[in-house]
Structure formats: C-alpha cells, structure tokens
Amino acid sequence: MDPELNVLAIAPEEDWKHLTSLHSISGLSLLTSTDILQEQLSKSQLIILSATNGAIIKQWLSQIRRQSDVCLLPVMAVTAENHADSHHILADAVIDFPVSPAQLEPRIKQLTELSRQIKAFSPLVEQFTPHEGQQVNLLRYLSSRKIDVLTPTRSLNSKLGYAYPLAAAFLDTSPGEEFARLAELAHGGLLQGGGYDRLHLCPDCKHYQLNFREVCPQCQLPHIKREGNIHHYACSYIAPESEFIKTHQLTCPKCKKPLRHIGVDYDKPSTSYKCLQCRHLFPEAVVNCLCINCGNIFSPPQAQIFEVKEYRLTLAGMRAAETGMIREVSPHMTASTPSEILNHTTFEELFRVQHWISKRLQRPLCLIGITVKQAGNGSPIGGRLRQNLRGNDLICQLNEAQFVILSLETDREKAELAMQRISKQLTGQLNKSLQLKIGITQLPQAEENLEQLMAGVLRPE
Ligand SMILES: [Zn+2]
Ligand SMILES: [Zn+2]
Ligand SMILES: [Zn+2]
Structure with missing residues (x-):
C-alpha cells in the first residue's frame, strides 16, 4: 500500500466548512492551517487552498509559486464559482463549492501522480544563482x-x-x-x-501608452478642424466654408454675392484643415505621437x-x-546579448533586421569599420571599445585587429564625431601609440550584403 500523502489544507477559519469532505478520503495525512507557513509547505506533497474570497487564493498561489523550494508543488484551489478564472493559471486544479469526496478523490489521485514526477527531478545545483x-x-x-x-x-x-x-x-x-x-x-x-x-x-x-493624433503641421497641436472648401464660380474664390459669411444663407467674402445652389453657382471641390490654435490652413494634417506616460512627443517612425x-x-x-x-x-x-561583443552570425542577423527597419522608416544607421594598429604587443582592445560605445550600438570582432560596429539612429556626421571621441578615449586609456583606422558608411543603401559593406569600411588605404 502507498505511504500516506502529506496534504496541507489552508483556509480562513470561516471557509473550513467547505473542506470537511477531505476527512473522509483515506490515505491522506492531513495538516491544516489558516495561513501560509513556510515549514508546513516544505513538508507537504500536495496543497489545497480554499477561500470564498478569490483574491486570497490568488495571493496564496502567487506566494507559493514565487518560492523556489516549494513552487513546483501541486496545488488545488477550492473556491466560489465566480472566482475560478483569475487563478486557474497558477493552480493545478480548480474546484467550485460545494465539494463532495467523489469530486475530490480523482483530482487528488491525479495530483499525487504529478507530485511523484516532481520528486523525480534532480535537485537544483547548489551553485545556482x-x-x-x-x-x-x-x-x-x-x-x-x-x-x-x-x-x-x-x-x-x-x-x-x-x-x-x-x-x-x-x-x-x-x-x-x-x-x-x-x-x-x-x-x-x-x-x-x-x-x-x-x-x-x-x-x-519605452512605454506602450501612446496617443497617435492628427496635428497642425505648423504648431504641432491637435486643435484642428476639418472642413469643406467652397469654390465660388462667379469670382473663382476658394476658401473653407467657415470663411463664408453666414446669415440666413452663405455669402461670398470676396464678391459679397450670396451663394444659391451647390453645383449651380458654387461647389465643394476639396476639404482642408484649419488650426484653431494658430489659424494655419493646410490640406493634410500630419500625425504625431504623444507618450501618455512621459509626455514625449515624436513622429510615428521614431516609435520603437x-x-x-x-x-x-x-x-x-x-x-x-x-x-x-x-x-x-x-x-x-x-x-551575445547586445551589450557584449557579438559573434559574426548574430551580428549579421541583427544587421539584416536593423537595415530593414532603417529602410522602412527612413532612419539613418551607420556601419563603422575599425582597424587597430598598435606598436608592439597591444592590450586587448575589444572590451574597451565596447565600454566606450552606447548601449544600443552593436559590435562584432572579426579578428585580432578588426571590428565592425552598427550604430543605430546615427548619421555619418554623428558617427564621425563619436569615433573621434572614442579614438581619443582609447589612446588615453590604453596607449599613446595606438592608431585606429576608421571607415564609415551611412545606411540604408541599395547594397544590402554585409560582406560587401564591411569590405568597404575596412578597405586599406
Ligand atoms: Zn497650428
Ligand atoms: Zn465670390
Ligand atoms: Zn514616454
């Protein structure tokens, strides 16, 4: 016969009545508690949580799953029907009130099997962080x-x-x-x-809550109104409808004649926008983006x-x-996370993605080739180079003396300035006789082959 299964049942005082059927199931060594206690958890093979208030169960579940020594234990939640949804993801079984032994027994059997599987996992290596x-x-x-x-x-x-x-x-x-x-x-x-x-x-x-809105191209504010333009045949005047004088009928502001019938003496050939803030009139609104979180305003292609x-x-x-x-x-x-020196394959993969994005959004990107010349036995330069780059720059070491860098959101001019700064820092930090030969090309370009582009920026003079 199987050894007894150590079951820990946790429920607030007032919810114990829902678990009475547990006592009629044989083979259980039942421990009860009104709250989560560490030493009880670690002695158990199966945990049953019961509460009318779903929030309590949810909190207990998350507490159990966050503790690395007990997080894999099978857990059954017994709760009121309308609370079942929110915690099924962290529980192995969810049963609604009222529960009968006939309902509980098969579930407990399944979870006993699960408990055996979990026991079979080898213990975690002690040196683990x-x-x-x-x-x-x-x-x-x-x-x-x-x-x-x-x-x-x-x-x-x-x-x-x-x-x-x-x-x-x-x-x-x-x-x-x-x-x-x-x-x-x-x-x-x-x-x-x-x-x-x-x-x-x-x-x-890096927040997702953005508001994309149409704004005035002149003052960038969203207080704009779209209206139809009126073309008055008699004097050829074209202006937004609101410019026409409105009494009991519309009157042309230029020739002062009243407008009679659309299609007869005037028509509405197009629409335009009017800025209620700066009075600017424009045919097409532009779209910009407001970050609800930090208030940053930027154009849609700049969104990450x-x-x-x-x-x-x-x-x-x-x-x-x-x-x-x-x-x-x-x-x-x-x-090979981007904050390190990448291998060639990863660099090429990321290059392809970034080049595609840069082409699609028309954002500049620079490929930089660096050849290091140093007198005598130089110190390893890769790490230093990486430290002096921005966090989102990608760097790949090709051989002892050659590196390529992909500098995102950077045009040629900015890349040149950055490289001047880095050369100076490196010669200061490493040695005075260090020389960096630098080649820069701005992307996107029609040429998409990384090898070709690299050959261009690493070409000896
Ligand atoms: Zn405006
Ligand atoms: Zn007119
Ligand atoms: Zn923001």
Whole structure:
C-alpha cells in the first residue's frame, strides 16, 4: 500500500466548512492551517487552498509559486464559482463549492501522480544563482504541467501592455520585467519565441501608452478642424466654408454675392484643415505621437517597434528541466546579448533586421569599420571599445585587429564625431601609440550584403 500523502489544507477559519469532505478520503495525512507557513509547505506533497474570497487564493498561489523550494508543488484551489478564472493559471486544479469526496478523490489521485514526477527531478545545483534556479523551476513547471505555450496576456500594469503572469510568478518579477528574462531563455535556446503582437513604444521611456493624433503641421497641436472648401464660380474664390459669411444663407467674402445652389453657382471641390490654435490652413494634417506616460512627443517612425512573443519549451529546454542543468546550454547566452561583443552570425542577423527597419522608416544607421594598429604587443582592445560605445550600438570582432560596429539612429556626421571621441578615449586609456583606422558608411543603401559593406569600411588605404 502507498505511504500516506502529506496534504496541507489552508483556509480562513470561516471557509473550513467547505473542506470537511477531505476527512473522509483515506490515505491522506492531513495538516491544516489558516495561513501560509513556510515549514508546513516544505513538508507537504500536495496543497489545497480554499477561500470564498478569490483574491486570497490568488495571493496564496502567487506566494507559493514565487518560492523556489516549494513552487513546483501541486496545488488545488477550492473556491466560489465566480472566482475560478483569475487563478486557474497558477493552480493545478480548480474546484467550485460545494465539494463532495467523489469530486475530490480523482483530482487528488491525479495530483499525487504529478507530485511523484516532481520528486523525480534532480535537485537544483547548489551553485545556482537565485536567478538561474527560478529559470529552471519555470522550465520544470512548463514541462511537468505539459504547458505547450506561454502566452502573453494584456495588462495595463505592465509598461509593455502585456504580461506573462505564470512566468512573472516563477521568476518573481514585477509586471513587465519578465519580458527580458524570457528573451534570455529564448536566447539560450531553452524557449522558442513566436510572433504574437507588435508594439509601438515611446523611444524615451519605452512605454506602450501612446496617443497617435492628427496635428497642425505648423504648431504641432491637435486643435484642428476639418472642413469643406467652397469654390465660388462667379469670382473663382476658394476658401473653407467657415470663411463664408453666414446669415440666413452663405455669402461670398470676396464678391459679397450670396451663394444659391451647390453645383449651380458654387461647389465643394476639396476639404482642408484649419488650426484653431494658430489659424494655419493646410490640406493634410500630419500625425504625431504623444507618450501618455512621459509626455514625449515624436513622429510615428521614431516609435520603437517591439515584438511581443509567445514562448514554447524547446527540446533543449525540456532537457534542462529534466537535468536541472541550465548552464551547459547557456554559455553563449550572456556572450551575445547586445551589450557584449557579438559573434559574426548574430551580428549579421541583427544587421539584416536593423537595415530593414532603417529602410522602412527612413532612419539613418551607420556601419563603422575599425582597424587597430598598435606598436608592439597591444592590450586587448575589444572590451574597451565596447565600454566606450552606447548601449544600443552593436559590435562584432572579426579578428585580432578588426571590428565592425552598427550604430543605430546615427548619421555619418554623428558617427564621425563619436569615433573621434572614442579614438581619443582609447589612446588615453590604453596607449599613446595606438592608431585606429576608421571607415564609415551611412545606411540604408541599395547594397544590402554585409560582406560587401564591411569590405568597404575596412578597405586599406
Ligand atoms: Zn497650428
Ligand atoms: Zn465670390
Ligand atoms: Zn514616454
């Protein structure tokens, strides 16, 4: 016969009545509590939460999933019907009041099986940082619960307008922070990202709440009015309708004759806009963008495009869940995030994306080639070069002495200035005899082949 299953049932005093049927199920070693207590959690194999108030269950669930030593435990929620929705994502089973032993027993059996699977996972490597431990636990949760896809949900609390509640709980992040952590896992090959939505973000504060509105091209304010233009045949005068004098009928402001019938003595050939602020008249309004969060105003092409993804566990991710080894697949994970020196393949991939964006939005981009000449044995220059670049510049080392840089949102003139500054800093920091030969080309161009473009900026004189 199976050993007894350690079940911890947690419910506020007044909700205990809903769990009385637990006592009639055999094979359970039942521990009860009115709140979450750490030492009780770690001794249990199955947790049952019950409360009429769904918010309490939600909070308990998130508390359990955030604690790395107990987060994988099977949890059943027993609650009032109308509260079931908000927590099914963090619970393994949700049952509505009232519950009978006949309802509970099969569920408990399923969860016992799950508890066995979780026990079979090898313990986490002790040298893990909390960060890595959380990642392995998330992978283990997805794999043990057979969750195929981690889908973002719309969220007003996240500055990206979406959140991954499940990942946020396991990774213990505040709303929106889980994006970077999931991208990191995808970068390491443990998750695979697929397209879900595309956002326009404020280029300053990276917030999604933007208002696109039509504005006056002269004063850039949105107080504009669209109206029909009137063409008076008799005197050929054309002006917006509001310019015509209105009494009991319209009168032409130029020749002072009254207008009779549209199509007979006048028509409305077009429309135009009038700015109620600066009185400017214009045929087409322009669109600009106001960031509701920080107040930044910018033109639509300046908005940063952000890809929201849904994630699936990869085979490597399943293996990592199984073995608890996350590092063997992740050494390149940190080495190729954009703040580091990229390898050629990643650089080429990012180049293609950035060149496409720059062409589409007509934003300048510079490819910079650097050849380092230094007398004698020089100090390694790659790291220093990286430190002196802006965070979003991409750099790739081709060989001991040659680097290419992709400088986003930069025209040739700005790139030249930046390179002068960097040369000066490097000779100051490293050695005086250091020489950098620099070639710059501004993109977008018709030439899209990176090798050709690189050959151009690295060409010896
Ligand atoms: Zn205006
Ligand atoms: Zn007239
Ligand atoms: Zn902003």
